[in-house]
Amino acid sequence: MQNTNKSKGMHGSRMKVILPIIMCFVILCYLVGCESKNLTQEVPLKQVHTPSPEHDTKLVETVEPDHVRSIENETTRSAEPRISPSSKATMQKLIVIDAGHQAKGNSEQEPIGPGAKKTKKKVSGGTRGTTTGMYEYKLNLIVALKLQGRLQDAGYRVIMTRTSNEVNISNAQRAKMANDAGADAMIRIHANGSENQSVCGVETISNTIDNPYNGDIYPECHLLSECLLTGIVDATGAQDKGIWETDTMTGINWSKVPTTIVEMGYMTNKEEETLLTSDDYQNKIVEGIVAGLNQYFKIN
Ligand SMILES: [Zn+2]
Incomplete structure (x- = not known):
């Protein structure tokens, strides 16, 4: 009996030791489970700035939560004066528009960035x-x-690098x-222009994340490029050539400052050139x- 009691006692004390170990194991498993869930949730965030032909869908996926958040913020700030979302987005925003090239190119050289040894023509001739x-x-x-004109109508301030x-x-x-x-x-x-006359479509150009001169503004440059590309493709139905980084x-x-180049289409493609030189298509x-810029300022 003593032996039995002793064995029961030993069994009981073993349980006292084993139970906490099991509890710890269960808690540990739970924590590891949470960690792996977080990892899987991070995957879409990493895709935000990955250039790919499907960036349109990514824009919708990644941009929407921020947009929703900003609307929620607006509704909670009831004490502030009521401003429509579009005027709020454009209010006091200053846009510089640079019409690329000029009548005569300038083949003198200048550094391609601040402190760069590499140089390029000050202004190239452009395509035709x-x-x-x-x-x-x-x-x-x-x-x-x-x-x-259209941006000023929408409430933006505009500076032109050239009007002639x-x-x-x-x-x-x-x-x-x-x-x-x-x-x-x-x-x-x-x-744009190409030796291959069948090439057509819209493209925007951004710096890369590793740009030695202004890589710090890559997220804004990329987002601006993405918003404007989507806006133009939606408005024109042109082929989407993606973002060139x-x-x-x-x-x-x-x-x-956040900068993008809009390559409106190919002047070397007969159909696209006809469109590009028409008033309707330019509009x-x-x-x-404008739609892309409004979207950019809504989410940035
Ligand atoms: Zn050009």
């Missing part, structure tokens, strides 16, 4: 329509001036104009840029 013969610098200015084709302003100087003005965004208007653009590298591009 293969059917109409329209010069890119002319088309860029036509659309840039339309955009200026007869100027001589380097790409670095254009970026410095946006820096000096403290612009909220810089939009550089360009059109590069650190070779002098006018982006010198910029300290669609402008509407797309």
Whole structure:
């Protein structure tokens, strides 16, 4: 009996030792389970700035929660004066529009970024329509001036780097104009060209996250590029060529403000050139840029 009691006692004391161990094990398993859940939740966040052809869908997925949050914030701030979302987004925002190129290119060299040893032409000649013969610098200015009017109508403040084709302003100087003005965004208007005349579509250009001159503003440059690309594709139905991330653009590298280049389409593609030189299509591009910019300021 004693032995039995003793064995019962021993069994009881063993349980006292084992139970806490089991409890610890269960708690540990639970914690590990939570950790792995967090890891899987992080995956979509990492995709935010990954360039890929499906960026449209990613924009919707990643942007929506912020948008919803900002609407919630607005409803809770009932003491503040009522301002419509669009006027709030555009209020006092300063946009610099740079119509790419000029009547005569300037082949003098300038550093491609602050402190860079590598240099490029101050202003290259740009492309030209293969059917109409329209010069890119002319088309860029036509659309840039339309955009200026439309943005001002929407409540933005606008500074133009040029309003004439007869100027001589380097790409670095254009970026410095946006820096000096403290612009909220810089939009550089360009059109594309290719030896392959079947190539067409809209593209925007951003710096890369590793840009040695202004990599710190990559998230804003990329988001601006993404919003404007989506806006233009939605407005025009043009082919989406995606965002080109590069650190070779002098006018982006010198910029300290969120900057994108809009390549509106290919002047070397017959159908797209016809569209690009038409008033209606230019208006669609402008509407797309305005919609994209409104979206950018809603979420940034
Ligand atoms: Zn160009």
